[in-house]
Amino acid sequence: MLLxxxxxxxxxxxxxxxxxxxxxxxxxxPDNHGQQLLRSRGERGRYVVLTDWTDEPTFRAFERSEEQQAYLRRLWPLRADGEMRLLEPMDEMTPAVSAATQSLEDR
Structure with missing residues (x-):
């Protein structure tokens, strides 16, 4: 999900x-597999949240939860605009192991 x-x-x-x-x-x-808060360079006040969920139904259940609704009530006065997009995973490439890390693993 991208917000x-x-x-x-x-x-x-x-x-x-x-x-x-x-x-x-x-x-x-348990159904959240990570999230990131990113700030847009050169666009003051513009942020992007990337968050990974098991599937859309678990994300939608989270969106309806009391904890999320309480967060949104606090967020709305701070929000000037925004949009949410559900993204479909297509492919993934993990980071390469650095030479330093590989050296430590070989010990």
């Missing part, structure tokens, strides 16, 4: 703090 969030001017620090606190809860959910 673009445009934050009202001056609300960036509050948004980042709110997201990080909520992300700690999301991280404990």
């Amino acid at each position: 673009r969030i445009d934050v009202v001017e001056g609300g960036e620090a509050e948004f980042e703090e709110l997201w990080r606190a909520h992300a700690k809860h999301v991280h404990t959910l």
Whole structure:
């Protein structure tokens, strides 16, 4: 899932703090496989959240949960605009093992 969030001017620090606190809860959910908060360079207040879920039904159930609804009630006053897109995994390539890491593994 990709979520673009445009934050009202001056609300960036509050948004980042709110997201990080909520992300700690999301991280404990078994159907969440990771998330990232990214900030757009050159576009003040524009963020992208990438989050990976087991499947769409588990993501939708999370969206309806009381914890998520409470988070959204706090987020909405900070949000100027945004959009959500569900993405379908097509392929994945894991990072290459660095020479330093490989050297340590060979010991």
